[in-house]
Amino acid sequence: MIKIRNLTKKYENLLAVDNVNLEIGKNEVFGLLGPNGAGKTTVIHMLATLLKPSSGTAIVNGYDIISQPAKVRASIGIVFQTPSSDDMLTGYENLKIHAFLYGVPSFEREKRIQSVLDLVGLGERQHDQVKKYSGGMRRRLEIARGLLHEPTVMFLDEPTLGLDPSSRGMMWDYIKKLVKEKEVTLILTTHYMEEADHLCNRIGIIDEGRVIALDTPSNLKKSIGGDIVKLRPKSFPDLESLRKLIYIRRIELVEGEIMMYVDNARENIPDILRHVDADSVEFRSPDLNDVFIKLASKTIKEQGEGGYMERYAQYGR
Amino acid sequence: MRSMAGRITLFEKMYALWLREFKVFLRERSRLVASTFTPLLWLFVIGIGFGSVAMLPGGESVGYQKFIFPGIVCMSVIFTSIFFGSYIIWDRKFDFLKSVMVAPVSRGTIFVGKALGGMTSSLIQAAILLCVGALIGIPYSFVGVIEATVIVILLSFTLTSLGLALGSYMQSLEGFQMIASFVVFPLFFLSGALFPLDKLPAWLSILTSIDPATYAVSAMRSALLGVGDRPFEVDILILLGFTIILGAAGIFSFKRMKAV
Numbered sequence: 001m002i003k004i005r006n007l008t009k010k011y012e013n014l015l016a017v018d019n020v021n022l023e024i025g026k027n028e029v030f031g032l033l034g035p036n037g038a039g040k041t042t043v044i045h046m047l048a049t050l051l052k053p054s055s056g057t058a059i060v061n062g063y064d065i066i067s068q069p070a071k072v073r074a075s076i077g078i079v080f081q082t083p084s085s086d087d088m089l090t091g092y093e094n095l096k097i098h099a100f101l102y103g104v105p106s107f108e109r110e111k112r113i114q115s116v117l118d119l120v121g122l123g124e125r126q127h128d129q130v131k132k133y134s135g136g137m138r139r140r141l142e143i144a145r146g147l148l149h150e151p152t153v154m155f156l157d158e159p160t161l162g163l164d165p166s167s168r169g170m171m172w173d174y175i176k177k178l179v180k181e182k183e184v185t186l187i188l189t190t191h192y193m194e195e196a197d198h199l200c201n202r203i204g205i206i207d208e209g210r211v212i213a214l215d216t217p218s219n220l221k222k223s224i225g226g227d228i229v230k231l232r233p234k235s236f237p238d239l240e241s242l243r244k245l246i247y248i249r250r251i252e253l254v255e256g257e258i259m260m261y262v263d264n265a266r267e268n269i270p271d272i273l274r275h276v277d278a279d280s281v282e283f284r285s286p287d288l289n290d291v292f293i294k295l296a297s298k299t300i301k302e303q304g305e306g307g308y309m310e311r312y313a314q315y316g317r
Numbered sequence: 318m319r320s321m322a323g324r325i326t327l328f329e330k331m332y333a334l335w336l337r338e339f340k341v342f343l344r345e346r347s348r349l350v351a352s353t354f355t356p357l358l359w360l361f362v363i364g365i366g367f368g369s370v371a372m373l374p375g376g377e378s379v380g381y382q383k384f385i386f387p388g389i390v391c392m393s394v395i396f397t398s399i400f401f402g403s404y405i406i407w408d409r410k411f412d413f414l415k416s417v418m419v420a421p422v423s424r425g426t427i428f429v430g431k432a433l434g435g436m437t438s439s440l441i442q443a444a445i446l447l448c449v450g451a452l453i454g455i456p457y458s459f460v461g462v463i464e465a466t467v468i469v470i471l472l473s474f475t476l477t478s479l480g481l482a483l484g485s486y487m488q489s490l491e492g493f494q495m496i497a498s499f500v501v502f503p504l505f506f507l508s509g510a511l512f513p514l515d516k517l518p519a520w521l522s523i524l525t526s527i528d529p530a531t532y533a534v535s536a537m538r539s540a541l542l543g544v545g546d547r548p549f550e551v552d553i554l555i556l557l558g559f560t561i562i563l564g565a566a567g568i569f570s571f572k573r574m575k576a577v
């Protein structure tokens with residue numbers, strides 16, 4: 001469905017997207033994760049033909065984004081990160097205009113508009129001007145608009161930004177239904193890891209314009225290596241003896257806590273506690289947050305690894 | 318070859334974009350009130366203040382207020398049309414434009430839809446002014462009103478194109494406002510809306526001859542008062558030439574406009 005080849009975008013002296021190569025298959029729900037400014041929106045804008053790549057290209061739905069932009073546009077739907085409805089018009093009017101722009105046939109128009117409005121729960125407020133909507137209602141209107149022409153590839157740039165938990169849950173259900181019934185390929189970005197975990201069958205993590213990880217959520221979680229054990233030690237721990245334990249893969253000191261990646265934590269915790277005197281112990285299997293923090297965020301990485309010696313010294317005092 | 322169905326959807330897309338402009342226009346009443354007020358001020362304050370008698374090209378004399386009335390109608394078109402260009406900057410600011418540009422709609426269609434919206438605002442304002450004209454005794458004929466409508470359509474499309482082309486290059490509203498003022502006032506003052514053009518020095522005549530509004534004002538005088546600087550048909554043909562050139566410039570500038 002989507003083949004991205006050496007896609008690059010340069011702004012004056014900034015490489016926003018740096019030689020990205022990706023293939024996304026039919027009916028996939030692909031999650032694009034990454035910290036603020038990583039280049040997610042820039043990638044989506046290029047794929048949606050709104051922004052010209054500095055070099056490289058992509059094939060979307062069989063069409064080249066550079067040489068066949070019109071064909072690409074007709075086959076994709078998009079929900080932008082920032083609201084883009086006309087707030088002088090009503091929700092209904094916004095949808096109607098877009099139904100025309102996408103050439104939704106006249107006999108389908110009303111039906112489609114009402115069905116997407118119902119879906120996002122705006123049926124009752126459809127004749128209010130958008131400027132009277134709350135932030136979440138505007139968001140829902142954007143999503144309704146993106147679905148209106150039943151595209152085969154859909155880009156969702158932070159689709160649930162600003163939605164309350166129950167609306168978010170509803171949106172998830174709908175996205176799943178959409179993929180199953182309409183056979184849509186979805187590319188979504190999000191900062192909610194549980195959302196990515198719940199919806200996506202593959203995830204690409206992007207940082208400073210480069211793809212730094214690409215796999216299924218479960219493989220990404222496995223790549224962390226073992227479970228995550230957090231200890232709050234009573235006194236300064238004997239790190240050397242902890243390091244010798246072969247089932248501990250990694251040790252980090254964060255804010256007075258020891259964080260360890262441990263194989264088979266349930267069995268090994270009693271042994272660990274023989275080496276450290278701890279006030280509290282908790283362990284859990286890793287989630288995407290852990291993956292994200294480990295891989296994506298340079299600043300957090302520096303605190304965890306690069307700043308290791310300083311923290312170690314601090315701890316000793 | 319474009320199919321019949323394809324042509325229908327093309328018009329539907331244009332219609333949708335126009336409809337949006339029209340609805341916004343109807344909802345922003347203050348916009349209508351403000352932009353009708355200025356021409357009325359000119360008509361009644363300048364028109365009566367300079368209560369002297371001006372000579373029509375034919376030598377026949379009418380009151381100054383009647384003399385400037387066709388020019389004031391054109392003035393309202395000039396201001397509304399050029400400043401309409403600021404709405405493309407708004408559309409970009411609020412990302413509405415992005416949502417249109419990502420739809421399967423050509424830039425040319427987007428441009429025409431928008432320009433038709435601007436044209437509609439101008440037509441409505443001109444209609445209001447023509448009603449006021451009846452009060453000050455402009456001798457309307459049926460044909461004259463039709464002719465006036467044609468002039469307003471051509472002039473407003475021409476200048477809306479210019480305004481939108483300018484707007485498509487500008488990032489900020491303030492910047493646009495500045496540039497637009499530099500454009501609007503010369504267009505208006507050089508058009509002959511306020512004084513006859515036949516006694517001007519040569520260098521000024523050159524400037525007036527490249528002002529599309531000059532031909533609109535002259536044609537409007539033919540239509541409403543029966544006497545223009547040139548035959549009505551000549552004015553209309555020249556105006557049509559400007560419409561085509563500036564319309565093309567507008568489409569070109571929309572094609573090169575960045576979406577994000």
Ligand SMILES: Nc1ncnc2c1ncn2[C@@H]1O[C@H](COP(=O)(O)OP(=O)(O)OP(=O)(O)O)[C@@H](O)[C@H]1O
Pocket residue numbers: 011012014016034035036037038039040041042043081577
């Ligand atoms: N028009 C522009 N001119 C210059 N730099 C830009 C422009 N647009 C984006 N950038 C830069 O490109 C980089 C990537 O931005 P982008 O919006 O793609 O990030 P993102 O991953 O979507 O972030 P977020 O999670 O905050 O939405 C950022 O460093 C940003 O400052």
Ligand SMILES: [Mg+2]
Pocket residue numbers: 040041042081157
């Ligand atoms: Mg973004």
